[in-house]
Amino acid sequence: MVTTVNINKLPELNTLGVSLVRIDYAPYGLNPPHTHPRASEVLVVLARHSLCEFVTSNPLDPSRKNKLFTKYLYLGDVFVFPQGLIHFQFNVGHTNAIASLSSQNAGVITIANEVFGSDPPINQAVLTKTFLVENIVMDYLQAQFWWNID
Template identity: 70%
Template sequence: MASTYYFVTIAILALASVVLVRASDPSPLQDFCVAANDSKYVVFVNGKFCNNPKLAKAEDFFFSGLLTPRNTSNPVGSTVTQANVAQIPGLNTLGISMVRIDYAPYGQNPPHTHPRASEILVVLEGSLYVGFVTSNPDNRLFTKVLYPGEAFVFPEGLIHFQFNMGKTNAVALAALSSQNPGVITIANAVFGSDPKISADVLTKAFQVDKKVVDYLQAQFWWPNN
């Protein structure tokens, strides 16, 4: 009987290993896979639909939008310029992307997470107070003040932020380990969801009066991405 349990256990572990391997993202099987929106030319599938490689052109791998400063006259004082697969079709299946972040004086990129990517950020201009919080149960805060040329890493899925400490504008570039990292801004998601999360849930979760929740849900939560 013991041997039967042993073999059953081995079989279950083997099956679990196969499932885990199959659940991972597939490796690219070609040099590139330019994302295609027109199904007329679709011949491969790998992540997004892929255009025929023979139809690829240099513009599929090019984006000039990271050069231009963006308007930061908004409630959070920052604007994110994305350079992911939506802007650069040639990024499809390559697992990388970038963003430029412009900060007004004392502006911030509010606490948020990227569900599909780790991030490394480098300051180009100004100074930034940056940090991230580890997962439960410790919720440790790691922070640093960055100056031009200095970089900081935000691990995948963890809540992080940047705050411009100076009286002048700041600029940063960040690279992310996904062609489409996604972003969840905490305040926007919790208090600005559509439809709204029940006030009973939020009053208990944050241990505040319902009037506080009602006030927060009535605000306009600025999408800076």
């Protein structure tokens, strides 16, 4: 469960440059790959441990690959996700966490929802060429239930 406190729920945050999110994970729960286009995120783990990762994007040197940063976090640990980078959290125990964002309206883009759950769907030729898979795989992915997180 993700509970947000941003200007949509607390207008008094406007112009303060901060919002908060409480994330309550079920065992093996996932906050799926997403990005915040207008904010960096600071995550504080309140119980047990969690796996956190983010991926750099579009390195200046074309010979370099995007780098994956991985960290297991334990009670009291803090992790920073840079603004705009794809990241996720995966509960490898039973974890509560609080995230702080450097914007009163950080925005959230859940990658799979945007790519596979659009209405109308993204042109299948674009997706099959992008992900290097056949039409049947895209048919399957686009038929899944995709949800929005607040």
